[in-house]
Amino acid sequence: xxxxxxxxxxxxxxxxxxxxxxxxxxxxEGHFFTLLGPSGCGKTTLLRIVAGFYRPDTGHVFLRERRxxxxxxxxxxxxMVFQEYALFPHxxxxxxxxxxxxxxxxxxxxxxxxxxxxxxxxxxxxxxxKYPHExxxxxxxxxxxxxxxxxxxxxxxxxxxxxxxxxxxxxxxxEELRDLQRRLGQTTVYVTHDQEEALALSDRIAVxxxxxxxxxxxxxxxxxxxxxxxxxxxxxxxxxxxGEVVAPGRVRTACGELLVEGCExxxxxxxxxRPEAIRLQTRPFGSNVLRGRLRTRTFLGATVRxxxxxxxxxxxxxxxxxxxxxxxxxxxxxxxxxxxxIPENGR
Amino acid sequence: MTAxxxxxxxxxxxxxxxxxxxxxxxxxxxxxxxxxxLRVLTYPSLRDYLEVPQSVRWVQAAxxxxxxxxxxxxxxxxxxxxxxxxxxxxxxxxxxVFQTVALLPLFAPPFMxxxxxxxxFGRQGLLTRTLLGLDVNIFGLHGLWLVQTxxxxxxxxxxxxxxxxxxxxxxxxxxxxxxxxxxxxxxxxTAALARPGIAGAALVVAISVLADFGNAVVIAGGxxxxxxxxxxxxxxxxxxRGASLVVAMLMIPTTALFCAERYGVGRRRYTTVTGxxxxxxxxxxxxxxxxxxxxxxxxxxxxxxxxxxxxIAGAFTAVWGRDWRLxxxxxxxxxxxxxxxxxxxxxxxxxxxxxxxxGVFLAFLTSRASSLRWMLDFLAVLPGALPxxxxxxxxxxxxxxxPLELVGxxxxxxxxxxxxxxxxxxxxxxxxxxxxxxxxxxxxxxxGADGLLVLRDIYLPLLRRAFVEAFTVSFVRAVTNVSIAxxxxxxxxxxxxxxxxxxxxxxIWGGAAALTTMLLVLTFLTLGVARATVGRVVRAVPVS
Numbered sequence: 001x002x003x004x005x006x007x008x009x010x011x012x013x014x015x016x017x018x019x020x021x022x023x024x025x026x027x028x029e030g031h032f033f034t035l036l037g038p039s040g041c042g043k044t045t046l047l048r049i050v051a052g053f054y055r056p057d058t059g060h061v062f063l064r065e066r067r068x069x070x071x072x073x074x075x076x077x078x079x080m081v082f083q084e085y086a087l088f089p090h091x092x093x094x095x096x097x098x099x100x101x102x103x104x105x106x107x108x109x110x111x112x113x114x115x116x117x118x119x120x121x122x123x124x125x126x127x128x129x130k131y132p133h134e135x136x137x138x139x140x141x142x143x144x145x146x147x148x149x150x151x152x153x154x155x156x157x158x159x160x161x162x163x164x165x166x167x168x169x170x171x172x173x174x175e176e177l178r179d180l181q182r183r184l185g186q187t188t189v190y191v192t193h194d195q196e197e198a199l200a201l202s203d204r205i206a207v208x209x210x211x212x213x214x215x216x217x218x219x220x221x222x223x224x225x226x227x228x229x230x231x232x233x234x235x236x237x238x239x240x241x242x243g244e245v246v247a248p249g250r251v252r253t254a255c256g257e258l259l260v261e262g263c264e265x266x267x268x269x270x271x272x273x274r275p276e277a278i279r280l281q282t283r284p285f286g287s288n289v290l291r292g293r294l295r296t297r298t299f300l301g302a303t304v305r306x307x308x309x310x311x312x313x314x315x316x317x318x319x320x321x322x323x324x325x326x327x328x329x330x331x332x333x334x335x336x337x338x339x340x341x342i343p344e345n346g347r
Numbered sequence: 348m349t350a351x352x353x354x355x356x357x358x359x360x361x362x363x364x365x366x367x368x369x370x371x372x373x374x375x376x377x378x379x380x381x382x383x384x385l386r387v388l389t390y391p392s393l394r395d396y397l398e399v400p401q402s403v404r405w406v407q408a409a410x411x412x413x414x415x416x417x418x419x420x421x422x423x424x425x426x427x428x429x430x431x432x433x434x435x436x437x438x439x440x441x442x443x444v445f446q447t448v449a450l451l452p453l454f455a456p457p458f459m460x461x462x463x464x465x466x467x468f469g470r471q472g473l474l475t476r477t478l479l480g481l482d483v484n485i486f487g488l489h490g491l492w493l494v495q496t497x498x499x500x501x502x503x504x505x506x507x508x509x510x511x512x513x514x515x516x517x518x519x520x521x522x523x524x525x526x527x528x529x530x531x532x533x534x535x536x537t538a539a540l541a542r543p544g545i546a547g548a549a550l551v552v553a554i555s556v557l558a559d560f561g562n563a564v565v566i567a568g569g570x571x572x573x574x575x576x577x578x579x580x581x582x583x584x585x586x587x588r589g590a591s592l593v594v595a596m597l598m599i600p601t602t603a604l605f606c607a608e609r610y611g612v613g614r615r616r617y618t619t620v621t622g623x624x625x626x627x628x629x630x631x632x633x634x635x636x637x638x639x640x641x642x643x644x645x646x647x648x649x650x651x652x653x654x655x656x657x658x659i660a661g662a663f664t665a666v667w668g669r670d671w672r673l674x675x676x677x678x679x680x681x682x683x684x685x686x687x688x689x690x691x692x693x694x695x696x697x698x699x700x701x702x703x704x705x706g707v708f709l710a711f712l713t714s715r716a717s718s719l720r721w722m723l724d725f726l727a728v729l730p731g732a733l734p735x736x737x738x739x740x741x742x743x744x745x746x747x748x749x750p751l752e753l754v755g756x757x758x759x760x761x762x763x764x765x766x767x768x769x770x771x772x773x774x775x776x777x778x779x780x781x782x783x784x785x786x787x788x789x790x791x792x793x794x795g796a797d798g799l800l801v802l803r804d805i806y807l808p809l810l811r812r813a814f815v816e817a818f819t820v821s822f823v824r825a826v827t828n829v830s831i832a833x834x835x836x837x838x839x840x841x842x843x844x845x846x847x848x849x850x851x852x853x854x855i856w857g858g859a860a861a862l863t864t865m866l867l868v869l870t871f872l873t874l875g876v877a878r879a880t881v882g883r884v885v886r887a888v889p890v891s
Contacts, residue, residue, distance in 0.1 A: 051520075051524055052523075052524075053520055053523075053524075072523070073520070073523040073524050074523055074524075074526050074527060074528055075526075078524070079524060079525060080520075080521070080524045082517050082520070082521055084515070084517060086515065086517035086518050086520065086521035087521075088518060088521075088522075088536060088539075088540075089518075089540070090539050090540055099522065099525050099527070099535075100525035100526050103522075103525055103526040103527045103528075103531055104526050147521075147525065148525075151525060151526065
């Protein structure tokens, strides 16, 4: 696969605020690429730099190795779905979707065919003559998507497109979106602060904070092998504890000594264990077992989330809900292979 | 009346307090809005109406009025749109200056633009004759066109700016993103979305142009216009029948425009806010557009500043056009002139208090009573459709005989102005009351405030603002009014604007300029005090 969109050393300041700080990423053709981060991390700014709404202060944007940094938004072929959809309120669904084609001087008969096809694709056939305010939130969202897709963009840009939908609809549209993107093989850049959305949708994820990209990887890599405290904490729940490598594969922590598979660094490290990786036992059994006190239990349906205090440190543990009770004294079994070592101890 | 409405009426009227208030409100509106209106319309006989087309002068006046309505509306709206663009786009140079300057004409007495331009651009004009050595005759419809453009563009600006501010910048970004060029973006999105707002602005301007008496009487020269013709009939010929005919003719287009604005265009505005979302910074304005907008605004700004400078210069110049020495002579105001200023102040305070009290009271009533409220609402906004000269003639006809013989007393002017301004006071209060959602009241109750505390903590602070706004707007417009004052002043209580108009007519320019400057000081002092009390009130001013 070839690189479709490449950002090289892109920075953008707004006054004293550094919104995007020397970001370089490469996005492969046909990939669903997500920029994930908390609000204010610069992800939307980065997306708008790709769209051409902002010019970066430094660095460049390449589309198929062609530099487009200086091209105006009109000339880029990067269609965007806005967070608030930005549907033209004075145009019907058909006119909204056809707008990009009209601007490209596509011949009317052909434009009509393309509009019909894309409306069929997003399941809006029959609503051509409705105005945006006559549609539900989910339908408006599809119009926005259709309007971007119909121009057959090089890269599709999505700015938190699901955030205005209610929870149930969001799940459904999310799946449809993923399915559609796969079928069309459409290179897509997606912005979200919702880690679950990012994990579910993406081929690759770039986690951002403070204007910088902290880590790029597949959802599995991001979730299981975070390379910084921020990524570990932002994506999913994480039990983090600091420690010192005393021997290869052995780390001393405030909760005792732990066996850690594949620990090849030395000195101070940060360890991460996901809540679902830990086994909760009523008796000490096996290796790598910590004794603790059960503090809280929260029933979540399929699982029960427990907080267990070990040597004054709270651990979050997810166990399958089986309706049974747990004693106050419990034991945490931590499989050495499920402990992730984060070398960088700072962030 | 349907059975349901009857039932509703009975239910409401079981509460004697509500019933008494409702009857009182309806009676006041019937007496001071409906009755004068009907008096004007029924004063001429049917034959009088039918003979109108045979009067050459009236046909000419109607034609001139309509011509001015078209020309001045087009130009004032165009300039207003340019200003609206300038103040809503951060990259237009000088936008803060434009923003301030554009509001100045709103506070000037209605004849001031015309008067100042005579001083600057007329036969004796400082710029035309003294500096450029030209012999320009500014009197006539062309002069009026220029004057009305400068006087009324702020109305268009305020309406259009409101609409432009409401356009979500992401829409423009979306268009760009879909391949629209800058010109396409402006044409297919910005302008298309603003179109209903611009139409509404044009209607508001057209009403003001048609009803414009002050500028027309000063600068139109010999050209007959409907608004001034009514006064000539009354003053020159004591022809009440003719005067009422003319203002009735004028009422037809203004009412039609008013209804079109209120019930047609006004409702077609697009709300472009769709859900939440971050506001994107507006992209740079299309360079050609930027410079066109800047040029229009810059030229107009100079013209507006000149309005004020011209009058102030006139107040300090010995003999305009001949002796340019500076002097304070015009400021030795004769006793009768000072009296006229006092009379203006009294009338202004009276009108302000009556407008504010009635407006708040009626707004409260229509927010509570559910049936029949349309009737009160209609009567409370109706004066907005009536030209000042119509109200002037109406009050003369309605209150020149017992049992309510008010002609000759200062009260008639106070009441006429107060009820002419009522729509502004009423609508300001309605807007404030709408802010008080039921849930806010419920929240206060829920948090332990009882009925009286709700009134004190929720309603009074919000209505205080409405009251001050209504008072200020009514006051400012009352002390600067001429269109009604000319019909209702009596020798004992001449107001300043009437005195100024007479001085201009008699060529006493220095005195007129000095007294106008005094009026301006009074106006801006009042606005300053109001602003210190409740913050900006400017936005409440232009609802005509």
